[in-house]
Structures are given as structure tokens and as C-alpha cells.
Amino acid sequence: MNSLKPEKGSILIVDDTPDNLRVLSATLGDRDYDVQCAINGKLALMAVANQPPDLVLLDIKMPEMDGYQVCEALKSQQKTADIPVIFLSALDDVIDKVKAFAVGGVDYITKPFQVEEVLARVEHQLTIRRLQKQLQNQNFRLQQLNEDLKRSNQELEQFAYIVSHDLQQPLQTITGFAELMLTLKSQINLEEEAEEYVLPILDEGMRLQQLIKNLLHYSRVGTKQAAFEAIDCNIILEETLSNLSLAIQESGAIITSEKLPMVFGDRLQLGQLFQNLIANAVKYHRPGIPPQITVSVMPKNQNWQFGIHDNGIGIPADKTQRIFQIFQRLHTQQEYPGNGIGLAICRKIIDRHRGDIWVESDLGLATSFYFTLPIYESQSPSITPEITTARNRPS
Structure with missing residues (x-):
């Protein structure tokens, strides 16, 4: 039964002395290397251009074109620049070796030369060459996989947007009729038992509407991108607190904030970021303890580091990474209503703004969400906020 030997590598020997070519060619050929020979520099360059080897053994003292010139010619071409060259010469001065x-x-x-030394050095360089090629192939495959994954994610986001958008109208019809039945229950003689069925339809329909709305927000971060502009984060925070005024009032939350800087970004998305994080801080408070929420900011490594700090229920240490994944929830609907999309939206927004987002938490005591945004170019980090201003509970 015949078996194919694995290819050990191809070697080009360049030497103007036929005896040297004969000895090296025979020695390397006996070790299953694929060997080519050239008796001068010009023929060597022609051989490399025709069939690039994995390694070149190169003499220095040759007529017309010496080994240094041959090596320089190889390194000047992109196609041959990566081919390793071992000089093989009678020149023994340090200056000759340094030039090589x-x-x-x-x-x-x-x-x-000693044959064993040549074989050892040749195999060493060919091993490096093989590993480099494997690494290049792996990098190429990873690049292809990344491109495929990126394309798949874009298609998935577009699909989520289209499906969510198309679901809105029929769902609005369902909830609209449920609301109408409850409004006209006396006129249509709606039985008490029937009312018990209509109310869950309305509640679940409204919850599904909120889920679709959040899915649309999530998909738009990747597909519906507005141009970046200079944004005053103090205004963003004021709008956020206005939008959350009812929840703040019902929970008795007290929110304080340092003076916030200008940043460069997508106004709507940064508003969504602040709103999601502060809404979570309000929602996940400990029973009977009003939320105490602080918004902080400080310059750090060419970025503004923002913090949203609360005194809520906290997050288990082994769940701090999971919460940024879509549809990941730590509590039941009965405990804390939600759909597990808000923090995933925050991460996508921060990724688009080239920042980082993370969480630090003491279970049962407090949680701090941090995120970074690049410092606005026209603004100096010296405007570090100093004064904390209290925001009263809405009346």
C-alpha cells in the first residue's frame, strides 16, 4: 500500500559553485525537501518569480549580482518579501554578517558548513514559515467569519425591524377593540365574566406593544443612524427626567447630578441611553426604600466616564455580563415587568459611539452603571464637574 509523505517545503539554492549546489541539493533532497538550484542572481530571481519557494539558501559572492542585491530585490516585491533568506557564505567578517x-x-x-547545521537551520526557518502560513490562513478564515457574522446580524436587525413594524397595526386593532369593549360594556351588556377575559387581552396587548416598540429601538440602532452632533448632556438629562416624571413621582425617587459636559453623538440614541439606565435605577429599588440616584461624570483616558448610581436591589456578580444581552432577564414579570431589551439597546448605542459600558454592584445594596463617551474635541477636560445639584421629587 503506497502512502504519500507530507510535503516538507520547497527550497531554492543559489550558488555559483557547482560543487556546493550538488552537495546541498543531494543532502536536502534526501530529506524529502523539494529543491531547485540557480547558479546566479538573475536566474534565482526568475525562478522565484515563476515558482516562489518556501526558503532561499543564498551565496553572497557571485558575478554580476551578489547575494545582497538578490535579497534586496526579493524584499522589494510584495509577492516575495516574506520568503525567508538564509545567507551561506565564506565571508566571515562581522560587517558582512551585519549587512546580510x-x-x-x-x-x-x-x-x-556542517551538513547537520544547515539541516537544523533550514528546518527551523521552514517551521516558522509553516506556522506563519497557518496563522495567515486562520486570520483570513476569521475575517471571513466576522464578515459573515456582521452581514447576518445586519440582516437579522433588518428582519426584526420589518417584522416589528408590520406587527404594530394588527396589534393596535386588537387592543383598540378591547378598550372599546370595556368603554361600552354597559351598552353592549358585557357580562362580568367576559370582562375578565377582555382585561387580560388588553394588558397583554399593551405589553406586546411595548416589546415591539423596544425591538424597533434595538433594530434602529444598527439600521437607522442619524448624523452625530454636539450635544449638551444636561439637556438630555432634563428631557429624560421629564419623560420619567410619573415613575419618579410614584417611587419617591431623589435624583442628583453633577454638571454634565458636551459630547458628540446621536441625540436620540443618547437620550435613549440615559432614559433606559435611569428608568432601571428607579424601577429596581428595594421595597419601602425610595430610590436615591446620582449621575456622575469624570474625564478618564480621553473619554468622559459617566456613572448612574443607585441604592437598589443590586445584581449578582455572576450575572453582570449577561444583563447586556438581548432578552436576558433576572426577574419574573410579576416581580419587575420588562422584556430584557433595554440594556442590550444601551450596549449597541455605546458601541456605535465607540465607548464602553459596564456595571458594578453590591447585591442588596447598590448598583452603578458606567459608560464612556469620547471627549468633545472643542472641549477641555479641565471642566471637570464640581457641584452636585439636587433634583427634587416631582410634585
Whole structure:
């Protein structure tokens, strides 16, 4: 039964002395290397152009074109620049060896050479060459996989947007009729038992409407992108508190904030970011303890580091990464209503703004969400906020 030997590598030997070519060619060929020979620099460059080898063994003293010039020619071409070159020469001065490495050689063997030394150095360089090729192939495959994943994510986001958008109208019809039945229950003689069925339809319909709304927000972060502009985060915070005024009032929350900086970004998305994080801080408070929420900011490594700090129920340490994934929830609907999309939206927004987002928490005591945004170019970090202003509970 015949078996194919694995290819060990191809080697081009360049030497103007036929005896050297014969010895090296026979020695390397006996070790299953694929060997080519050239008796001068011009023929060597022609051979490389025709069939690039994995390694070149190159003499220095040759007529017309010496080994240094051959190596420089190889390194000047993108197609051949990565081919390792081992110089094989009778020149033994340090200056000759230094020049060999300066023009791109990876090793230097002095004549007369020992066969075992040549074989060891050749195999060493070919092993490096094989590993480099494997790494290049793996990087290429990873790049292809990343491109496929990116394309798949874009298609999924577009699909989620289209489906969510198309679901809104029939759902509005369902909830609209449920509301109408409850409004006209006396006129249509709606039985008490029937009313018990209509109310869950309305409640679940409204919850599904909110889910669709959040899915649309999530998909739009990737597909509906507005141009970046200079934004005053103090105004964003004021609008957020206005939008959340009812929840703030019902929970008795007290929210304080440092003076916030200008940033460069998508106004709607940054508003959604602040609203999601502060809404969570209000919602996940401990029973009987009004939320105490602080918004902080400080310059750090060419970025503004924002913090949303609360005194709520906290997050288990092993769940702090999971919460940024879509549809990941730590509580039941009965405990804390929600759909597990808000923090996933926050992460997508921060990714688009080239920042980071993370959470630090003491279970049962407090949670701090941090995120970074690049410092606005026209603004100096020296405007670090100093004064904390209290925001009263809405009356």
C-alpha cells in the first residue's frame, strides 16, 4: 500500500559553485525537501518569480549580482518579501554578517558548513514559515467569519425591524377593540365574566406593544443612524427626567447630578441611553426604600466616564455580563415587568459611539452603571464637574 509523505517545503539554492549546489541539493533532497538550484542572481530571481519557494539558501559572492542585491530585490516585491533568506557564505567578517541581516536575511551560515547545521537551520526557518502560513490562513478564515457574522446580524436587525413594524397595526386593532369593549360594556351588556377575559387581552396587548416598540429601538440602532452632533448632556438629562416624571413621582425617587459636559453623538440614541439606565435605577429599588440616584461624570483616558448610581436591589456578580444581552432577564414579570431589551439597546448605542459600558454592584445594596463617551474635541477636560445639584421629587 503506497502512502504519500507530507510535503516538507520547497527550497531554492543559489550558488555559483557547482560543487556546493550538488552537495546541498543531494543532502536536502534526501530529506524529502523539494529543491531547485540557480547558479546566479538573475536566474534565482526568475525562478522565484515563476515558482516562489518556501526558503532561499543564498551565496553572497557571485558575478554580476551578489547575494545582497538578490535579497534586496526579493524584499522589494510584495509577492516575495516574506520568503525567508538564509545567507551561506565564506565571508566571515562581522560587517558582512551585519549587512546580510540589514538587507533582510533571517540567518547566516559560514562556509565551509556542517551538513547537520544547515539541516537544523533550514528546518527551523521552514517551521516558522509553516506556522506563519497557518496563522495567515486562520486570520483570513476569521475575517471571513466576522464578515459573515456582521452581514447576518445586519440582516437579522433588518428582519426584526420589518417584522416589528408590520406587527404594530394588527396589534393596535386588537387592543383598540378591547378598550372599546370595556368603554361600552354597559351598552353592549358585557357580562362580568367576559370582562375578565377582555382585561387580560388588553394588558397583554399593551405589553406586546411595548416589546415591539423596544425591538424597533434595538433594530434602529444598527439600521437607522442619524448624523452625530454636539450635544449638551444636561439637556438630555432634563428631557429624560421629564419623560420619567410619573415613575419618579410614584417611587419617591431623589435624583442628583453633577454638571454634565458636551459630547458628540446621536441625540436620540443618547437620550435613549440615559432614559433606559435611569428608568432601571428607579424601577429596581428595594421595597419601602425610595430610590436615591446620582449621575456622575469624570474625564478618564480621553473619554468622559459617566456613572448612574443607585441604592437598589443590586445584581449578582455572576450575572453582570449577561444583563447586556438581548432578552436576558433576572426577574419574573410579576416581580419587575420588562422584556430584557433595554440594556442590550444601551450596549449597541455605546458601541456605535465607540465607548464602553459596564456595571458594578453590591447585591442588596447598590448598583452603578458606567459608560464612556469620547471627549468633545472643542472641549477641555479641565471642566471637570464640581457641584452636585439636587433634583427634587416631582410634585
